[in-house]
Amino acid sequence: MQIYVCVKHVPDTAANIKIVGENGFDDAGCKFIANPYDEYAVEQAVQLVEKNGGEVIVVTVGKAVAAATIRAAMAMGAHRGILITVDSQFLDSQTTAQALKVAIEQDGKPDIIFTGKGAVDSEGFQTLYRLAAGMNLPVVNEINKMELGEGKATVGHEIGGGAREVLDVSLPCVLGTTKGLNEPRYPKFPDIMKAKKKEIKQITIADLGISVDGAQSELEKLEKTPDRSGAKMLEGDVRQAVEELVNILKEEEKVI
Amino acid sequence: MATIGILIETEDGNVKDTNFGVLTAARGQGDGTIIALMMDGSADGAKDALGKYGAQKVVQLSADGADLSTSHDLKARTLAAAIEHYSLDALLGLASAQGRDIFARLAAFMNLPLASDCMAVDMAAKTVKKSHFSGKAFATIKMLGKVMLCAIRPNAIDAVEAPADAAMESFAASVQDPGLVKVVEVKKEAADEVDLTEAGVIVTGGRPIASADNYKILDECAKLLGGAIGASRAAVDAGFAPHAMQVGQTGKTVSPRLYIGCGLSGSVQHFAGMKTSKVIVAINTDKDAPIFEKCDYGIIGDLFDVVPVLTEVLKEKL
Ligand SMILES: Cc1cc2nc3c(=O)[nH]c(=O)nc-3n(C[C@H](O)[C@H](O)[C@H](O)COP(=O)(O)OP(=O)(O)OC[C@H]3O[C@@H](n4cnc5c(N)ncnc54)[C@H](O)[C@@H]3O)c2cc1C
Numbered sequence: 001m002q003i004y005v006c007v008k009h010v011p012d013t014a015a016n017i018k019i020v021g022e023n024g025f026d027d028a029g030c031k032f033i034a035n036p037y038d039e040y041a042v043e044q045a046v047q048l049v050e051k052n053g054g055e056v057i058v059v060t061v062g063k064a065v066a067a068a069t070i071r072a073a074m075a076m077g078a079h080r081g082i083l084i085t086v087d088s089q090f091l092d093s094q095t096t097a098q099a100l101k102v103a104i105e106q107d108g109k110p111d112i113i114f115t116g117k118g119a120v121d122s123e124g125f126q127t128l129y130r131l132a133a134g135m136n137l138p139v140v141n142e143i144n145k146m147e148l149g150e151g152k153a154t155v156g157h158e159i160g161g162g163a164r165e166v167l168d169v170s171l172p173c174v175l176g177t178t179k180g181l182n183e184p185r186y187p188k189f190p191d192i193m194k195a196k197k198k199e200i201k202q203i204t205i206a207d208l209g210i211s212v213d214g215a216q217s218e219l220e221k222l223e224k225t226p227d228r229s230g231a232k233m234l235e236g237d238v239r240q241a242v243e244e245l246v247n248i249l250k251e252e253e254k255v256i
Numbered sequence: 257m258a259t260i261g262i263l264i265e266t267e268d269g270n271v272k273d274t275n276f277g278v279l280t281a282a283r284g285q286g287d288g289t290i291i292a293l294m295m296d297g298s299a300d301g302a303k304d305a306l307g308k309y310g311a312q313k314v315v316q317l318s319a320d321g322a323d324l325s326t327s328h329d330l331k332a333r334t335l336a337a338a339i340e341h342y343s344l345d346a347l348l349g350l351a352s353a354q355g356r357d358i359f360a361r362l363a364a365f366m367n368l369p370l371a372s373d374c375m376a377v378d379m380a381a382k383t384v385k386k387s388h389f390s391g392k393a394f395a396t397i398k399m400l401g402k403v404m405l406c407a408i409r410p411n412a413i414d415a416v417e418a419p420a421d422a423a424m425e426s427f428a429a430s431v432q433d434p435g436l437v438k439v440v441e442v443k444k445e446a447a448d449e450v451d452l453t454e455a456g457v458i459v460t461g462g463r464p465i466a467s468a469d470n471y472k473i474l475d476e477c478a479k480l481l482g483g484a485i486g487a488s489r490a491a492v493d494a495g496f497a498p499h500a501m502q503v504g505q506t507g508k509t510v511s512p513r514l515y516i517g518c519g520l521s522g523s524v525q526h527f528a529g530m531k532t533s534k535v536i537v538a539i540n541t542d543k544d545a546p547i548f549e550k551c552d553y554g555i556i557g558d559l560f561d562v563v564p565v566l567t568e569v570l571k572e573k574l
C-alpha cells in the first residue's frame with residue numbers, strides 16, 4: 001500500500017506562546033512537536049504497512065525546521081518524507097491543502113491519505129476536507145476505529161450525544177484520526193538513529209506552482225487570552241460556602 | 257444589505273437552544289436579512305422559536321429525491337445550492353460535531369473561507385475571533401471570500417431576543433450524493449444524555465473521583481442544573497469515565513455558562529478545553545492547587561463533602 005500522512009509541525013501544547021507584533025509569535029523561542037492528532041495518523045499508517053506491506057510517506061508544509069517533525073514520524077516507522085517549505089508562520093487551509101495535493105500527486109498514487117482531526121496551533125479543522133475535495137476523494141474525520149476491507153475502509157467515529165457512527169469509505173480516501181484509534185508508539189533509540197538516514201525531499205511551495213497570495217482568510221491579530229486573575233474564595237463551613245456560592249451564581253452571575 | 261443564512265440544528269425535532277446565540281451573532285448591527293435553514297425537524301414547529309431571535313424567513317431544505325439525513329456530503333451540496341439560490345453573503349451555524357463536519361465539507365466543495373469554532377463574529381467587518389494554540393491565544397481572522405462560512409462554538413455568544421415575523425418557505429435542491437461514504441450503522445451508546453459540547457452547565461470530576469460509580473454524585477448535581485458531567489484525562493485514563501466525557505486538549509472543547517471542576521488540579525491541557533466557560537468554580541482540597549489561580553470562585557474542601565451539600569442547597573433554592 002502507498003500511504004501518505006500529512007503531519008504538521010506545531011508548537012508544543014505545553015509551550016508558552018509569546019506574541020510578537022500584530023499577528024506573529026516567537027517561534028524560535030518555543031519547542032515544536034508533531035501535531036498530537038497527526039501521531040495517531042502516523043501510527044495507523046505504519047501499522048497498516050507492517051501488516052500489508054508498502055510504504056508510508058510523510059508530507060509536511062512548514063518552515064525548513066519542520067524537518068524535525070518528519071524525522072520524528074520516521075522514527076515511528078515512516079519511510080520517506082516530503083517537506084514543502086514556506087516562509088510564513090501561518091498559511092491558510094486552502095493553500096496548504098493545495099500544496100499537499102500537488103506534492104502527493106507528483107509523488108505517487110495514494111491508497112489512503114491520513115491526517116489528524118485538526119491542528120492544535122491554528123485549530124482550523126478543515127485542511128483534510130479541502131485536500132479531499134481537491135483530489136475528488138471521500139473524506140471522514142475524527143475516526144477512532146478502523147478496519148481495512150476489500151477496496152474500502154470501515155471506520156467509526158463519535159457524532160455527539162453519546163452516539164457512534166460506523167461508515168464504509170471506498171479507497172482511495174482521506175481519513176482524519178483522533179484519540180482512541182491506537183496508541184502511538186514511543187520510538188526507541190535505534191529507530192531514531194535509523195530515521196536520520198531516511199530520505200526527505202525538500203521543495204518550496206513555489207516549486208509546486210502554488211502562489212501564497214490567494215488566501216481566503218488572513219490572520220489580522222493575535223492576542224493572549226485574558227487570564228482569570230484568581231478565585232474569590234468562599235469561606236466558612238461547607239454549608240456556608242456552598243450557600244454563598246449558590247447565591248452568587250443565581251443573583252450576581254445569573255448563570256443558574 | 258447583507259443576506260445571512262443560519263443552519264439550524266434540531267434534536268428530537270426541536271430547535272436546540274444553542275442556535276439562538278448564532279442567530280444573535282448573525283443579526284449583528286441589525287441591517288441584514290436573516291434566513292434560517294432547516295434540514296431536519298419541522299420548520300413549522302420552529303417558526304415561533306426562530307422568529308423570536310430575529311429570523312425573517314424559515315426555509316425547509318430538501319434534496320430532490322434523496323433523504324438528506326443519510327449523508328453529510330448531500331447536506332453540504334444542498335447548502336451550497338441554498339447559498340446560490342438565496343444569494344447568501346454568509347452562512348453561520350453551530351460548531352457541534354455535526355456542524356463542524358458539514359461546514360468543512362461545504363467550504364471545501366464551494367472553495368469558500370471557513371472559520372470553525374468561532375467565539376465571536378463581526379458581520380460588518382467580516383472578521384471572526386477564534387482560539388489558537390489550544391486556547392492560549394485569540395486570533396482575529398479576516399474572511400476574504402465572496403461568502404463567509406462560520407461555525408460558532410455552542411454557548412460562546414449570548415442569545416438576545418429580537419422578535420420578527422418569520423415567513424415559511426421550502427426549497428428543494430437538485431443535488432446528488434457522490435455516494436462514496438456509506439453509513440453502515442448508528443449506535444446510540446448513552447441514551448438521553450445532554451451533549452457535553454452543547455451543555456449550558458458542566459460538572460466535572462477529576463482523578464480523585466476514584467470510581468465510575470462516584471460520578472453519580474456529580475450527575476445528580478448536574479441534572480438539577482440541566483447540565484452534563486465531564487471528566488479529566490486522568491479520570492478517563494484510570495477507567496472511571498469514557499473518553500466521550502473527557503474535556504481538554506485531547507477531549508472536548510466546551511464553553512458552558514457555568515463550569516464546576518471537582519478535584520481538578522487545573523492543568524494547561526484541561527483548561528485548553530474549557531477556558532472560555534463564562535463562570536468557573538473549583539472545588540479542591542488543596543488551597544495551593546493551581547486551579548484556584550485561574551477560576552472565578554473556589555471552595556477548599558473534599559468534593560465528596562461539598563458536592564452533596566451543593567446538590568442539597570440547589571434543591572432548596574432553585
Ligand atoms: C499531550 C497531552 C494531552 C492532554 N490532554 C488532556 C485533556 O484533554 N484533558 C485533561 O483533563 N488532561 C489532559 N492531559 C493531562 C493533564 O496534563 C493532567 O495530567 C490532567 O488533566 C490531570 O487531571 P486531574 O486534574 O483530574 O488530576 P490531578 O492532577 O491528579 O489533580 C487532582 C486534584 O484534586 C485534588 N484533590 C484530591 N482529592 C480531592 C478530593 N477528595 N476532593 C477535592 N479535591 C481533591 C488534588 O489536590 C489535585 O489538585 C494531557 C496531557 C498531555 C501531555
Ligand SMILES: Nc1ncnc2c1ncn2[C@@H]1O[C@H](COP(=O)(O)O)[C@@H](O)[C@H]1O
Nearest residue numbers: 006007061115116118119124125126127
Ligand atoms: N502545514 C501542514 N502540513 C502538513 N499537514 C497539515 C498542515 N496543516 C494541516 N495539516 C493536516 O491537516 C489536519 C487538519 O489541520 P487543520 O485544518 O489546520 O486543523 C492536520 O491534523 C494535519 O494532518
